[in-house]
Amino acid sequence: MKLYQRKANDLAPLGQADPYMIKAGDGRYYLYASGGEGPQLYSSDHLKESWKYEGRCLDMTGQKECWAPSVIELDGKYYMYYSCLDADCEDEHGQTMRVAVSDSPSGMFKQVKKLLPPFSIDAHAVKTPSGLYLFYCNNDYEAERAGTFIQCDKLTDPYTLERKPVAVVRPTIDEEIYQKDRFKKGQHWHTIEGAFYFYKEGTHYLMYSGACYQNPTYFIGYSIAHGPEDADLRTLPWTKYPDDHTYAPLLSKTKEIEGMGHNLSLIHISEPTRRTPISYAVFCLKKKTNVCEKKFFGESNT
Numbered sequence: 001m002k003l004y005q006r007k008a009n010d011l012a013p014l015g016q017a018d019p020y021m022i023k024a025g026d027g028r029y030y031l032y033a034s035g036g037e038g039p040q041l042y043s044s045d046h047l048k049e050s051w052k053y054e055g056r057c058l059d060m061t062g063q064k065e066c067w068a069p070s071v072i073e074l075d076g077k078y079y080m081y082y083s084c085l086d087a088d089c090e091d092e093h094g095q096t097m098r099v100a101v102s103d104s105p106s107g108m109f110k111q112v113k114k115l116l117p118p119f120s121i122d123a124h125a126v127k128t129p130s131g132l133y134l135f136y137c138n139n140d141y142e143a144e145r146a147g148t149f150i151q152c153d154k155l156t157d158p159y160t161l162e163r164k165p166v167a168v169v170r171p172t173i174d175e176e177i178y179q180k181d182r183f184k185k186g187q188h189w190h191t192i193e194g195a196f197y198f199y200k201e202g203t204h205y206l207m208y209s210g211a212c213y214q215n216p217t218y219f220i221g222y223s224i225a226h227g228p229e230d231a232d233l234r235t236l237p238w239t240k241y242p243d244d245h246t247y248a249p250l251l252s253k254t255k256e257i258e259g260m261g262h263n264l265s266l267i268h269i270s271e272p273t274r275r276t277p278i279s280y281a282v283f284c285l286k287k288k289t290n291v292c293e294k295k296f297f298g299e300s301n302t
Contacts, residue, residue: 039057081123082097153165
């Protein structure tokens with residue numbers, strides 16, 4: 001189902017790219033999306049309805065082109081991990097991972113520091129029994145399959161990486177090609193991005209997007225790793241489902257849908273009529289009919 005219902009003379013952007021949703025300590029739902037002028041915020045008291053556009057939620061002083069914000073609540077404060085260009089940067093690959101903080105999930109978030117050098121994008125910060133981790137993407141120009149891939153590092157506090165990153169998902173198949181001969185003749189560029197992590201019953205899951213939304217193979221897939229909940233996420237034996245060499249998308253392009261993109265948030269809701277919580281997936285679809293990115297929900301018992 002569609003998440004945000006546009007109204008006449010609506011000030012909200014036509015699309016909500018790279019959506020990331022949380023249920024905050026105040027019991028309300030907040031959704032953050034990419035935006036050239038800063039991350040865009042939507043909020044609601046109810047998961048499936050009555051969403052309101054709140055506007056920009058990050059102080060963009062000295063920054064531009066915010067991509068894929070991820071927000072986590074820690075000890076009553078809200079931390080946003082995101083990538084931006086410096087205001088005077090004209091190179092798209094100057095995107096730099098940063099952290100901002102706010103006392104409220106609605107902001108205004110204020111940048112605290114840069115966490116990584118460029119190119120670093122698509123953060124997902126998670127807290128597990130073994131600590132705080134950050135999934136993010138870098139480029140590898142020298143790999144057998146050159147391209148963007150997902151790394152994981154541990155945070156010693158919300159502002160500091162341990163600087164011991166491990167690659168957890170790399171390109172392995174032709175269907176993940178973003179563009180042929182992108183930077184030099186004969187080297188096809190691949191893309192794995194948009195990490196979203198969760199754990200259930202002895203299995204760790206890592207969702208991701210592959211290829212380019214304009215390509216027929218653009219898809220959402222996932223990797224799995226079996227291990228205890230308190231495992232160091234960098235040491236797990238991550239493997240794409242069903243294996244590293246099979247194209248088996250969880251979601252992919254159709255005749256009606258041009259692309260579905262990261263992120264993919266999972267919101268778990270307990271309902272009186274069910275024994276187990278329902279998990280709702282939040283992702284971005286781009287319809288060919290109106291060329292606008294929209295949010296949809298899918299139900300799952302996973």
